[in-house]
Amino acid sequence: xxxxxxxxxxxxxxxxxxxxxxxxxxVLIFGIILPFFLCLAFVMGRDISLSSFVPGxxxxxxxxxxxxxxxxxxxWERNARTYERLLSTPLSLSAILLGxxxxxxxxxxxxxxxxxxxxxxxxxxxxxxxxxxxxxIVVGAFSFAALGVLLSAPHTGAPSHIMMLSALIRFPIVFLxxxxxxxxxxxxxxxxxALFSPLTYxxxxxxxxxxxxSYYPLGMDFLLVxxxxxxxFYVALHLHRRGLTKSF
Amino acid sequence: MEKAxxxxxxxxxxxxxxxxxxxxxxxxxxxxxGFLGPNGAGKTTxxxxxxxxxxxxxxxxxVMGVDVLREPTRAKQSMGVVPEQANAYGDLxxxxxxxxxxxxxxxxxxxxxxxxxxxLSVLELLDRRDDKVREFSRGMKQKLLFAIAVLHAxxxxxxxxxxxxxxxxxxxxxxxxxxxxxxxxTTVFLTTHNMDEASRLCHRIGIIRRGDLxxxxxxxxxxxxxxxxxxxxxxxxxxxxxxxxxxxLQGVGRLEVAGGIVRLFTETPDSVIRxxxxxxxxxxxxxxxxxxxxxxxEDVFVELxx
Numbered sequence: 001x002x003x004x005x006x007x008x009x010x011x012x013x014x015x016x017x018x019x020x021x022x023x024x025x026x027v028l029i030f031g032i033i034l035p036f037f038l039c040l041a042f043v044m045g046r047d048i049s050l051s052s053f054v055p056g057x058x059x060x061x062x063x064x065x066x067x068x069x070x071x072x073x074x075x076w077e078r079n080a081r082t083y084e085r086l087l088s089t090p091l092s093l094s095a096i097l098l099g100x101x102x103x104x105x106x107x108x109x110x111x112x113x114x115x116x117x118x119x120x121x122x123x124x125x126x127x128x129x130x131x132x133x134x135x136x137i138v139v140g141a142f143s144f145a146a147l148g149v150l151l152s153a154p155h156t157g158a159p160s161h162i163m164m165l166s167a168l169i170r171f172p173i174v175f176l177x178x179x180x181x182x183x184x185x186x187x188x189x190x191x192x193x194a195l196f197s198p199l200t201y202x203x204x205x206x207x208x209x210x211x212x213x214s215y216y217p218l219g220m221d222f223l224l225v226x227x228x229x230x231x232x233f234y235v236a237l238h239l240h241r242r243g244l245t246k247s248f
Numbered sequence: 249m250e251k252a253x254x255x256x257x258x259x260x261x262x263x264x265x266x267x268x269x270x271x272x273x274x275x276x277x278x279x280x281x282g283f284l285g286p287n288g289a290g291k292t293t294x295x296x297x298x299x300x301x302x303x304x305x306x307x308x309x310x311v312m313g314v315d316v317l318r319e320p321t322r323a324k325q326s327m328g329v330v331p332e333q334a335n336a337y338g339d340l341x342x343x344x345x346x347x348x349x350x351x352x353x354x355x356x357x358x359x360x361x362x363x364x365x366x367x368l369s370v371l372e373l374l375d376r377r378d379d380k381v382r383e384f385s386r387g388m389k390q391k392l393l394f395a396i397a398v399l400h401a402x403x404x405x406x407x408x409x410x411x412x413x414x415x416x417x418x419x420x421x422x423x424x425x426x427x428x429x430x431x432x433x434t435t436v437f438l439t440t441h442n443m444d445e446a447s448r449l450c451h452r453i454g455i456i457r458r459g460d461l462x463x464x465x466x467x468x469x470x471x472x473x474x475x476x477x478x479x480x481x482x483x484x485x486x487x488x489x490x491x492x493x494x495x496x497l498q499g500v501g502r503l504e505v506a507g508g509i510v511r512l513f514t515e516t517p518d519s520v521i522r523x524x525x526x527x528x529x530x531x532x533x534x535x536x537x538x539x540x541x542x543x544x545x546e547d548v549f550v551e552l553x554x
Binding site: 008009012015016019020080081082084085087088089090091092244245 | 262296299300301302303320321322324325327329331333334335336337338339340344348349351352353354393396406
């Protein structure tokens with residue numbers, strides 16, 4: 001028997017999550033269907049260039065999909081009484097939560113390529129820098145997946161409560177992060193608020209990758225998204241650990 | 249004798265409620281240790297601390313010589329756990345559940361497949377190996393949880409009410425499996441409300457009441473501790489009338505009447521029987537049945553936890 005390491009354990013948890021949660025209705029609704037209709041509602045009937053809208057859509061899709069798995073897993077497992085079983089195994093809480101992050105990351109990574117392909121092939125949006133796009137998607141997916149895991153920390157018996165809470169938090173973030181209105185066209189207050197959203201920096205990277213013209217320096221964008229990942233994961237770990245006492 | 253579990257001065261509180269209060273005990277390697285107590289006495293909290301799910305406020309736990317708080321991963325590797333009210337993954341099949349847990353415990357693919365097949369076969373789940381667990385009955389789920397707990401052949405098993413709510417056949421099968429695992433050398437820490445189960449399976453028993461460990465001994469020694477609760481059970485051919493006279497018989501501690509059967513609790517069953525014979529002759533009563541029995545583990549439990 002081999003010892004269960006952090007990475008190995010988190011990969012096993014991620015595999016389990018992929019099997020069980022990717023096709024659950026809350027993940028599909030809050031991760032794919034809602035953002036899709038949000039885009040339609042914004043675009044339809046308005047005189048805007050679709051290609052200029054693609055970077056924002058990619059950022060938003062990445063945001064919603066990556067952060068949709070995390071809020072479901074822990075509340076679902078608490079409710080289904082599989083959480084205690086998992087905690088009694090040699091997996092550390094860090095490994096379990098990292099596994100949740102990885103499953104959210106892979107989900108976001110896979111789904112976000114859809115708007116990229118559609119944007120480039122159908123809407124004729126140019127793609128200036130593929131490496132930058134990939135780099136932005138990777139760090140963004142990790143950061144948003146960590147946000148999803150953080151959102152699952154409040155202790156509640158019903159997964160639907162957490163999904164509603166996560167929707168309540170994620171929707172305003174989309175409107176305050178330069179997805180629909182570019183940062184340069186936002187007012188002073190809007191730009192100030194946008195500074196606190198990790199999505200702002202990911203969308204900024206996407207804009208640079210598709211047709212240039214990032215608002216912030218790229219190094220700062222990447223640094224802040226990575227910092228958000230570590231910050232969100234640290235807080236998530238702390239809150240989940242504290243919640244263990246309440247769980248039992 | 250080596251100790252599989254050592255708990256020293258364990259204390260855990262939830263807000264102002266003290267769940268367990270500085271309890272200490274040990275479990276010898278190779279024994280089945282029963283942990284009994286009424287609901288809310290602190291059994292499950294103790295099990296959760298021993299299995300590293302909850303952190304104690306103070307005290308220390310060693311499992312197979314490893315400090316659970318300091319090296320939880322190493323300690324958990326050596327144990328198999330059936331937590332109270334836990335479930336296997338309903339969206340996965342029994343086979344997928346077992347493979348998942350095998351991977352988590354680092355069991356090689358070949359070994360986990362071989363063990364999974366053996367266990368599913370013994371637990372009569374092999375023909376349902378690819379069905380979703382959510383379609384299973386409570387008994388089938390509990391059997392699967394037991395299989396998951398023993399898949400990696402741990403030297404120590406924590407079973408928190410493993411037969412609770414099961415039908416007779418499933419409960420019997422689980423008890424047989426516990427016995428088999430123990431014969432192979434596995435130490436078992438068993439929490440149960442079933443006194444008969446504890447009496448039959450356990451080498452030693454600890455009884456917890458309101459967070460305090462009130463007794464810890466072999467079932468025989470525990471029964472001896474309350475010998476005054478030996479029972480004489482008598483049924484006459486008709487109601488004995490005023491039971492107050494029966495209560496006055498020499499050596500009778502307590503008396504219960506139910507369904508025409510008189511139960512007399514005593515330290516001296518021999519003298520009570522002699523008194524009963526004299527009482528029957530005097531009152532023209534005939535014996536329909538007369539039985540004596542030593543105190544049961546349930547009597548011990550009730551006595552120590554009231």
